[in-house]
Amino acid sequence: MSKDKDERKRSHLRLVVNNTERSGRPPGGEQEFIPLEELIARRDDFRPAFYRGMPRWQAKGYATLERFLTARTAPYGMDPVHGRVMVLPAAVVSRESQEYGSPQDEVLLSITEDATGSGGLCFSMEMILPYFNEDDSVMEEALLFAPVLQYGALFLEENPHDGLLDLIYKLAVPLYPPAFTFRLADRMFNIFSAELKQTFHALSDYPQG
DSSP states (O other): OHHHHHHHHHTSBEEOOSOTTOOOSOOOTTSOOOOHHHHHHTHHHHHHHHHTTOOHHHHHHHHHHHHHHHHTTOOOEEESSSSSEEEEEHHHHOTHHHHHSOTTOEEEEEEEEOTTOSSOEEEEEEEEOSEEOSOHHHHHHHHHHSOOOSSOEEEEEEOTTTOOEEEEEEEEEEESSSOOOHHHHHHHHHHHHHHHHHHHHHHTTSOBO
């Protein structure tokens, strides 16, 4: 009886609650993980290191993104150590994340070189969805259960902080020529919010413990 109960428990997705280091930000070597709250509070302190040595077009894109977030009065942080990304509380972008997730959930914003090497840039938004299970097969089944999205993509990736598989949603768009506008940012935020809503609602029907 006890063994059956344990098996049922392992077959469920569980919500992550109050794990302050559960982040999609890449490891920063020996540098300590910086909590989201500190990134936001010390944004002006981190800004010089964030932009230092950055190519001009990339820096211009991030500066536009900063102005866009400021115009929306969105709290955001800048992490110069763990992947050089801007970090938002997920609740700023998705109402559903307040229901299914926790205040520590993050959305990562990045403007990087285009992987094709054609000279353009790529703007992406990424979030680890607040579900986990120690059994990798459960996470694989959850990915198959999740919806096929029109614009973004869902995928699994091992989290460097705890070694568990994360279910991640990512939305990306090329910037050709390398320019970034409020209109594009607004469109990306709207798509991100809509597809997260669709995903959360679909996964709410998946067994949870």
